Amino acid sequence: MIDRSIAGGEIMRYADANTTSGLFPIDEHVLEGDCILDSENGAGYTMPMSKTNPLNNAIFQDASKARAWLESLLWAGGRACGYCGTLEASSPLKGREGYYQCKACRKQFTVMVGTVFERSHIPLNKWLQAAFIMAASKKGMSAHQMSRMLGITYKSTWFMCHRLREAMKAGNLPPLGGEGMVVEADETYFGELPAHKQPIRSNPKANRPKHGPTFKRAIVTLVERGGQARSFYAETAKVETVAKIVSENVAKETRLHTDTSSVYKNVGKEFAAHEAVNHGQKEYARGDVTTNTIEGFFSIFKRGMKGVYQHCDERHLHRYLAEFGFRYNNRTALGVDDSERTTNMLKGISGKRLTYRRINEREA
Numbered sequence: 001m002i003d004r005s006i007a008g009g010e011i012m013r014y015a016d017a018n019t020t021s022g023l024f025p026i027d028e029h030v031l032e033g034d035c036i037l038d039s040e041n042g043a044g045y046t047m048p049m050s051k052t053n054p055l056n057n058a059i060f061q062d063a064s065k066a067r068a069w070l071e072s073l074l075w076a077g078g079r080a081c082g083y084c085g086t087l088e089a090s091s092p093l094k095g096r097e098g099y100y101q102c103k104a105c106r107k108q109f110t111v112m113v114g115t116v117f118e119r120s121h122i123p124l125n126k127w128l129q130a131a132f133i134m135a136a137s138k139k140g141m142s143a144h145q146m147s148r149m150l151g152i153t154y155k156s157t158w159f160m161c162h163r164l165r166e167a168m169k170a171g172n173l174p175p176l177g178g179e180g181m182v183v184e185a186d187e188t189y190f191g192e193l194p195a196h197k198q199p200i201r202s203n204p205k206a207n208r209p210k211h212g213p214t215f216k217r218a219i220v221t222l223v224e225r226g227g228q229a230r231s232f233y234a235e236t237a238k239v240e241t242v243a244k245i246v247s248e249n250v251a252k253e254t255r256l257h258t259d260t261s262s263v264y265k266n267v268g269k270e271f272a273a274h275e276a277v278n279h280g281q282k283e284y285a286r287g288d289v290t291t292n293t294i295e296g297f298f299s300i301f302k303r304g305m306k307g308v309y310q311h312c313d314e315r316h317l318h319r320y321l322a323e324f325g326f327r328y329n330n331r332t333a334l335g336v337d338d339s340e341r342t343t344n345m346l347k348g349i350s351g352k353r354l355t356y357r358r359i360n361e362r363e364a
């Protein structure tokens, strides 16, 4: 067992347990010796590898075992051709591990076809390591730090991270809330809008700093109390934009809790109740009426974005929102541990090939 007082830091999370959940196969392969990891402030320290470190698990060390594990996860309902989707109509290719010949479309496929891993040359065990590190780091992990930990170039790591964020995106989801349930809605502002999207000033020569929400990117988040969060990059928090998001994503029987911002006034009438706390009057909770759950979500998101990711291109903001939302929706308080969170992330790698291609266009 590792002495947590010596090592400290976010990374130590890996060292404690996850061995009991049974989601990963029993560890047969234990690394010898020490491993240098980077602490949050950049200074290195030595951490003795523990037998209970989940990253010692064979699926993180051996590409064949990683492949077998991923096949059992994604093909739990039968081996499906990644090209035509035909189930259980393929046979393994002799001498080419992990390759199957589809009897329907005659194409050869692997478990990576049709996933965000498709056409990647990174060994599958490294993919699983990256997924585990992302899943287990509450505020995320920078591509630079991940690159050093995985021993893969920064450029490759950057693309791996973005593909894993695609895996963390949720598909078509039913509305949040319902009868007797509370959904909080709130917006926050993060990072500057690109110059061409900023509003035109009445006096463009005035050299004032660009402060205030009109120059920033707006993020609208909905949180079902005790349940799931959903975030949207809205560009600007206009009344109609916010109203559309709230209306389409919250069940009408719900009690809606917001602050007194005018953007919720009209859309609030669609719900069983709309109650608002007046932040301007320093009112943050009145009975069970509050937006504090969302404030907590925004706080983790902003600390991660400022402390870990630092630069975030506007085009990628929706992916970071997916990442923080995924971890929140698979949080420890809901009984999800690191290995189960990793498994849930990897279940999301299928069926996102189109999005993958869009990222890939910029890879050249």
Ligand SMILES: [Zn+2]
Binding pocket: 081, 082, 083, 084, 085, 086, 102, 103, 104, 105, 106, 107
């Ligand atoms: Zn096929």
